Amino acid sequence: MTWRRIVSAAALALSGFAACAAAPAPPTVDLKILAINDFHGHLKPPPGGFRTADASSPSRTIALPAGGAEYMATAVKALRSSSPNVVMVAAGDLVGASPLLSALFHDEPTIQSMDLMGLDLAAVGNHEFDEGAAELLRLQRGGCHPKDGCKGPEPFTGARFQYLAASTIDTASGKTLLPPYAIKRFGGVPVGFIGLTLKATPRIVAPAGVAGLAFKDEAETINALVPELKRQGVATVVVLIHEGGEPTGGHDECPGISGPIVDIVHKLDPAVGVVVSGHTHQAYVCRIDGRLVTSAHRFGTLLTEIDLRLDARSGALLASQATNHIVRHDRYARDAAQTGLIARYEKLSAPLAQRVVGRLSQAYTAAPDEAGESMLGRLVADAQLAATAAADRGGARIALTNPGGLRAPLQPGPGGVVRYEDVFASQPFSNELVTLTLTGAELKTLLERQFGENVPSEPRLLQVSRGFSYAWDARRARGDRVVPGSLKLEGRPIAPGESLRITVNSYLAGGGDGHRGFTEGRDSLVGEKDVDALARYVNAGPAPVDAPRITRVSP
Structure with missing residues (x-):
């Protein structure tokens, strides 16, 4: 085995000897470490x-x-x-x-x-x-x-x-x-x-x-x-x-x-x-x-x-x-x-894992575009809005979800078949949906915090549902990057004092990812699990998600 030495052996001078002799190598012990991380x-x-x-x-x-x-x-x-x-x-x-x-x-x-x-x-x-x-x-x-x-x-x-x-x-x-x-x-x-x-x-x-x-x-x-x-x-x-x-x-x-x-x-x-x-x-x-x-x-x-x-x-x-x-x-x-x-656990999980929930004509990836949106993010946000839009389910007008909760592409199998284990792979946390009320001003403040001091230059943006849109400008100062007047719902500007019913998952509702603004939401109503909402939405046949909701107006 070839070793890259961290230390080098020093010559040992022995007084009283006419010539120097090399010191014997010290006894050593070899150790092998086998390491993994993020097995998930x-x-x-x-x-x-x-x-x-x-x-x-x-x-x-x-x-x-x-x-x-x-x-x-x-x-x-x-x-x-x-x-x-x-x-x-x-x-x-x-x-x-x-x-x-x-x-x-x-x-x-x-x-x-x-x-x-x-x-x-x-x-x-x-x-x-x-x-x-x-x-x-x-x-x-x-x-x-x-x-x-x-x-x-x-x-x-x-x-x-x-x-x-x-x-x-x-x-x-x-x-x-x-x-x-x-x-x-x-x-x-x-x-x-x-x-x-x-x-x-x-x-x-x-x-x-x-x-x-x-x-x-x-x-x-x-x-x-x-x-x-x-x-x-x-x-x-x-x-x-x-x-x-x-x-x-x-x-x-x-x-x-x-x-x-x-x-x-x-x-x-x-x-x-x-x-x-x-x-x-x-x-x-x-x-x-x-x-x-x-x-x-x-x-x-x-x-x-x-x-x-x-x-x-x-x-x-x-x-x-x-x-x-x-x-x-x-x-x-x-x-x-x-x-x-694996076989013992697959036998127990198969009835749920293999259940067909619907069909899709394409895969939905979590890779963000230059504005910060992904196809999977739009799909999941739309599924959560559909699950909570009815008055008795929360009366939501907007749904937002965190990109960190999207763990794998939603990839249909042969014939476009999607099974429960496929949607679970995309959303594995089993968070509950929470619909709460924020004002337009509170929503803007929450969105601005995505661009705060402790985030990377390419922030990981909350994914948003259809009907809601806004623009952000990286050239503007932090705390003011959401373009004024760009927050819109169904094409009309959102007023600062307007009350909005917004659905998020329980992770965000509890202030996850530093989004403490959601903890200030009022009149919270807890609904079904996010993965089940996605499964039901796939079963119903989702609408196209290619239209952008977030616009980046500068490089």
Whole structure:
């Protein structure tokens, strides 16, 4: 194996000798880390696989069938067999925003799948809090769901792997919700693993999901734990963090990486030698300040192999390297244990998953246009308006939905058939629809906050229903980017004092994604689940969604 040395051996001068002799190499211990991130309950391979450069034409990309628990388990076994010291880790979002096969059972199948693979440690991600802290603890400890009971084919005993949550504080006790770190020994050498999620978790999770919790700064949390680990003999620290970056190269490269992970790594104690990251659904292998920083895309399409060489006496990190392996279906066979697990849950979920809800003549993607709209966003907003327009269902005139809730294209099958599992893949959170009243002025203020100080230059805009429209201008000052007079309903201007019945999902109604303005809504009426509204709308035959509702008047 070829190693990229982090440190070089120094010559040893021995007094009293006529010639210098080379010092013997210190004994070393090799450690292999297998890492994943952002699995999101994808027990079955994700549509589209993994896109990579075409070997025959590097300027083009091709989609390789990849991912899925059956194939990943085989890849893990193959890499385990090559080393006596192996640990498998994850950098958050193992669960949440999952396909129906996992979500229907509150992600218990995914926890069991990870146990079958031999996962050892996992950082919590923001989606681990989708159903709140109590549900996360249930996934760790086991037991039946408090509302839906025991629905799986066997008792759920909880994760055998350990979740780590170094920066998540239970405000009532002042302690971390879950252990902040774990120490594992390999060939007698202790290695510390710190796990944590991004400090912005409260801004991207429904407020109810993080009630009673505080999220501390990532770098400060890690650095504060290093002395404690050192007192226990740890010289090398591996960080599992649900935060990431945006690179520009291939899945084993790292040119021009940017994003929060870069700033975090720059601040870390020198004892931190490896950072396994996630959240941004990107693939990269980087060197930042001499540290190895990795990410394995999403949905189990990649598996990161990290090789470390440690000084057997001091525990210091001597060398490190990493490779992102594509979990290709033509390279790895299906694992029988995973196949059996999936089959047991498919048998239970099939009546709902395979139910035909309608037909579509085209696919609806969540890719935004230059104004910030997507075809799927328009379709979902229209479905929510249709579900709540009647007076006894809310009397809605406008519907808005968050782009983060649109998780996969709505892709019809053969003959245009759409099944319930297809609409669930597009909207997997099962939020309830909430119709509330805002004034025209309150709506404009809420829309302006999409362009606030803490958003990217290309904001992720709320998707809007037919009949409602507005324009925004990137050249205007923040707080005044909605073009005056452009807010219209059925072609007429909306007056500032006009009362509007508006439908959103319960995530937004609770202030999710920082949209606190919805919490000021009045006369709220709770309706059906968003996924069911979409299924019914598809069944009725949706109207075309190609007409834009949002206009961007400048580059």
